[in-house]
Amino acid sequence: MDDKDMVSQNLPIGRPSDFFYSPYVSSYRPDQVIGKTALNSIINFSHLLNKETFTNPVEQLILYNQSAIKDVEEKKNDALKKLHKIVSKSNEVLATATAVFPFDFFPDSVTLDRTKVTITKRSFFWSAEVISIRIEDILNISSGVGPFFGSITIASRVMSSEDHFTIDYFWRKDAIRLKHIIQGYVIAHHNDIKVSHLPKKEMIATLSELGHDSNG
Structure with missing residues (x-):
């Protein structure tokens, strides 16, 4: 199949990245189709990983407890820093x-x-x-x-x-x-x-x- 035949069948002519998936393209350049399909799969999987979809309530409870513990530790550290500052200042x-x-x-x-x-x-x-x-x-x-x-x-x-x-x-x-x-x-x-x-x-x-x- 040459370019004239592709034009007559409304197939795109240009860079490899401009092709879309179709039987004609698959038969014409299978390596391009496979590469684009793999790239789409990777992109979709990346989007899936970026979404915070926790359907398990146990996971949600664990994350909540971890966050609460972290907040308590931060408040405790802040209180200790303030206490040390007060003691140091009082002895000035x-x-x-x-x-x-x-x-x-x-x-x-x-x-x-x-x-x-x-x-x-x-x-x-x-x-x-x-x-x-x-x-x-x-x-x-x-x-x-x-x-x-x-x-x-x-x-x-x-x-x-x-x-x-x-x-x-x-x-x-x-x-x-x-x-x-x-x-x-x-x-x-x-x-x-x-x-x-x-x-x-x-x-x-x-x-x-x-x-x-x-x-x-």
Whole structure:
């Protein structure tokens, strides 16, 4: 069969991909017909795979349970991340000062973070007494300063063997700075001024301003 016969029988002439399946084409180019038939089968099978057709209720229940378990795990992980973030933020140091050696042979120290004041009193090598006082439990803080050194006294509402703690031989500027920040935090707490959400630098500046004495 030549092209003229194909035209007379209304058969397409052109590229192999333009042929459609018919007995004439099959007898004319069987390899093209087989290839196109195989391609159509692959396409149909691919469409079938892409469809989410679950007729089995057991499969649907299993998938639902897996999705629910995944959601619970994600919420649990998010909660743990938030908890770790809160703990890390609460332990962020805002101010610290250490007594001057050798005037204090085993230097004591005072550290303020976002939730508490920690006093570390050292009496010997690798020996220390650590006292932690929540900000809300601090009644008052005072300082005494000289030309070079200063001291800090913290009064606590907690009933114990001591209701106030004094640490001596800070550098003068460290004693004043620590007193201002702690006093500012106590004032903010007693007046219900929310400062815990502030970034570290902004929080320190705010507390220092609140606790600043009128006489400097």
